[in-house]
Amino acid sequence: MNDVLLTPDMLPFPYFMVDRELNILLQTDCVKHKFPIAHNFLELVDASSREKIIDDFTKLDSIHKLELHLHTRKKKAALFEIYIHCQSSNQIHLFCIDKESQMESFQTQVSGLECNFINVTHSLLEEKIMLEQSIEQLQQSVIEHENLATVGKLAASIAHEIRNPLTSVRGFVQLLRPHLLEIGKEHYADVAISELDRANDIIYEFLNTSKPSAPTLEQVSIVSVVEEVMLLCQSESLLNNCYFEYRRPDNDIWLCIDPKQIKQVLLNLIHNAMDAVKESVNRNHGVIMIDIRHLHSRVEIVIADNGSGINQENMQKIFAPFYTTKKKGTGVGLAVCQRIIEDHNGKIDVHSQLGRGTSFTITLPCLTSIN
Structure with a gap:
């Protein structure tokens, strides 16, 4: 779906942005067809209405409307209904509706x-x-x-x-x-x-990112969490010519975790894997392998891809905040993942070979509380 941005030029009537002295800062294209050229809005106001608008603007507060006679290109002052919206101390929005001829056209628009x-x-x-x-x-x-x-x-x-x-x-x-x-x-x-x-x-x-929230812990099935994330990514993986290779454990595994935060980590790593595949020679037959391993008192979740891989220089920096090699990346994704896993008393490791792929391993404790 294409985004639709609401802009002043989409309005079916003239629009002005002025300052407190009524100097025109911005106007829509339809203004030039309706009114003569003016640098100050008062130049368009008929003498019979000037005193009224000056009085109104001295007490301007938020939103209100008034009726003014404005000069048009037809050399005739027409009656307009002016809607006034004061956004800030130096920006005032004026919406001018021609009461005599534009209401029917406006409703159609x-x-x-x-x-x-x-x-x-x-x-x-x-x-x-x-x-x-x-x-x-x-x-x-x-x-x-x-x-x-x-x-x-x-x-x-x-x-x-x-x-x-x-x-x-x-x-x-x-x-x-x-x-x-x-x-x-x-x-x-x-x-x-x-x-x-x-x-x-x-x-x-x-704006409150300086106060990161602690994990909200509950006992959940890590298998269910992983499979739910895979389901969310299934359609995107197909669009990127990737398929999942999933190794499910024989038995269910229950952890004491914040499922929302763990899903965030898994989604980030899977999206990174898709990006790596798109940049590699294997982009037409990408594979993302997800393996869940139960090792006594801990669980390992491995997410590996056959993408472009990471060179050794970048491997030393990938968990550093704001470091990224992507053109549109913010560099906070892997730093966030590391913080979440550490808050769960776990760890995250990475192994990569340039041109062969990358593997992230998440290690979490089984059914232990987090202090």
């Missing part, structure tokens, strides 16, 4: 936006899942104290880049909701706002 709202909702859900996975990884990355400053900068950067556009989109949806209500489609706005709020909650959790 809203119908066309229904599909976009549905796609935006699905897109936000996918982004939410990705952000949740990033949160779980980044919560563990603070194990290296010298990287705490880097984590803080990364968190601030992502929060700034994601939260601000989400706030703008939420404002657009809120302003469109009354018109959706008129045609009985307000539930699309409600769903979009709900998903945006959930995304903001995820970002809030992301």
